[in-house]
Amino acid sequence: PGAPGCNPLRLRLAARTLGLASPEERRRAGLGRADAIRLPFADGTFDRVLMLDLVEHLRPWQLRLALREARRVLRSGGYLVLHTLPNRWALRYGYPLLRLLWPHLPASPRSPYEEEVHVNEQDLISLKRGLQEAGLAAAVWLEEWTTVHAAWQANRRFADELREVGYPLLRRPALRILAALLRRTPLRLVLANDLYAIAWPAGEERPLAARAPWLERLITSLA
Structure with missing residues (x-):
């Protein structure tokens, strides 16, 4: 299918x-x-496992078990593809910098809904460590998709103040160009909001797709 x-x-x-x-x-x-912490499959069932926008909704103990389960059901030569947001460093360090430039942005970078459901936000190091503890080697990196979301949702109204105020700013051509330039600098560590990982059983050969930029490789080597 x-x-x-x-x-x-x-x-x-x-x-x-x-x-x-x-x-x-x-x-x-x-x-x-099925429950991600108790998958009803035999060991080595899948060539690929995708965890997309799941990590941030799992309690730390649930995430530990879910990653171990992902490792268990992966076949030799298989790998896990993971996406999560927000990048904790972007909210903790990057957002206050943005508010220095645009003080009218909301005080909190999180909507009330996100405060409730994002119970386990990650950064490069915490995500890499979690994967390693589950028996997985990993390439972990950052991407910045917020300006893209702001552009394709131009005609949408938002219930949360941050997107309602911030997205029009991010649609300005000058700011989009500036964001693209900053993504090429170390400032992306605190400005990019999307975390990605490709993880494979520790001790096996790295998949060809698992390539992180040099800065992320340097930072995650501390994990």
Whole structure:
């Protein structure tokens, strides 16, 4: 049902969310219900495991177990693809710098909803350490997609003040150019908000896709 040679399976915890999948989604990938900390699969079942926008919603103890489970169900030669946001350093250090330039930005970089559901925000080092503790080697890096989100959601109104005030700023051409330039400097450590990782069983050969920029390699070597 997926790409040629692929048999994707998507897992959700809540039974009610399974019914929200469209017929097209069901055609393209199998759907199942499972808990990420107790996967109902044998060791070495999957060539790839994707954890997309999940990490920040798991308590630390849940994340430890979920990463161990991901390692367990990976086949030899397989790897985990992970995305999480926000980058904790961007909110703790980068956002106060932005407020020095634009004081009318909200005092908090998090919406009330995010305060409630983002229970385990990560940074480069914490994410790398968590993967290592689960028995995974990893390439971890940062990307900046906030300006892209601001651009393609130009006609949308937001309930949270940060996006309602901040996204119009980020759509200004001059600021988009400045953001692109800053992404090429070490300041991306506190400005980029998206964390990515490719992780594979420790001791195995690094996948060709697992290449992090030099700065991220340097920083995560401290993990």
